[in-house]
Amino acid sequence: MLSSLLEGDQCRGVRENVGKWIELRNAVAHRHLPALDALVIPLAQSGLLNFENVLVEEFGPEYQVGEKLSVPLQLSGFRDPGVLSSLKRLQSSLPPDVQAVLAAADAAPAELLSDPTYMLRVAFVPVVHGSGRSPDSVAYFVPPGEVPSELAETLERYVVLAKPTARPNFTATDVINEVQRRAGFKFSVHDHIQACRNLGVRPPVGEPETTLDFRYAEYISSLKRHLYSQAWIDLLVSEFATPQRFTELTGRTAVPLEAP
Structure with missing residues (x-):
């Protein structure tokens, strides 16, 4: 059943996402690597949404889990300019074989990196509601394909995602x-x-x-x-x-x- 959902070029992101999880599982089996948690969020977010889509498509919307989950609160990243450096420090503490799997995931072709079913990165945009009105929701999630063009252009200008670069290699x-x-x-x-x-x-x-x-x-x-x-x-x-x-x-x- 699941294999039929993974066929075709349109499902490449889902296939590659599952493949990376298999590689990571094989690399970290029997290891306790808390430093890995923050580094796999883009892959984990896509994997979770892919799983939700399979549940809905195969068994119906009454089985979706999204409505039963609380909205997570972001504790870092809004004011701390050292977040990226902290993540790099975490990654540098991981075993070389695990680092190799993560590096390979980030070195995927551009069309795969832009596929939200493979790896999903999000931008938090604070919204202030007018006084006297209660918001319909405390958080809004806009699928990548539904982002208004003017907002997409703004994010492209101001939100810069780190791109893989050659790592230091001189002793x-x-x-x-x-x-x-x-x-x-x-x-x-x-x-x-x-x-x-x-x-x-x-x-x-x-x-x-x-x-x-x-x-x-x-x-x-x-x-x-x-x-x-x-x-x-x-x-x-x-x-x-x-x-x-x-x-x-x-x-x-x-x-x-x-x-x-």
């Missing part, structure tokens, strides 16, 4: 060698750690090791070390344009690379 040694070559100053492991902290990429001494700016680095818990991006190398080279700035960021006098 500290790679960074040190390249910065030395391009900046022309001797640059040690200690210098690099000091620069990371002074530029806000790694936390101060004594605090748990993590990443503070994902544009430049990512802490890989399974490797127990940071990996760095090309943007980090370029930033260091530009910062070390003068010996004075080198000293400010490392706490050590700049020594030309060719010096004995």
Whole structure:
């Protein structure tokens, strides 16, 4: 019965959504990974709506569960600019095989990412009702295909969804060698750690090791070390344009690379 609902190109999103859940289930079996919860919300939302549609289509509207569920309250994301960084920290703490499944889900073709039966992301738009009137509902859900064109254009301009990008893949040694070559100053492991902290990429001494700016680095818990991006190398080279700035960021006098 269900297999017949998954046939045809129009059901590709449903098939791919189920496939990702199977991959995730196989990857996380017998593991307790609370960090995974917040990261699979787009897949979970689509999966839940797909299940609801199957119930209605196969057994009738009297079996739908949507009317029996409470409206969830959003506790974060409206004022906290660090939500995205927090999610990235959560994802970096997951085992590599689970991270690979999530990365593959986000790297799907554009037409699949825009299919709400595969992955559904929503935008919360606060609405203030006129005084003296009771709203018909405390929350409104507008299906993607029914969003008015003027609202869709506004959301497209102002709501920016993170797109998959190449993850940092340079080790500290790679960074040190390249910065030395391009900046022309001797640059040690200690210098690099000091620069990371002074530029806000790694936390101060004594605090748990993590990443503070994902544009430049990512802490890989399974490797127990940071990996760095090309943007980090370029930033260091530009910062070390003068010996004075080198000293400010490392706490050590700049020594030309060719010096004995």
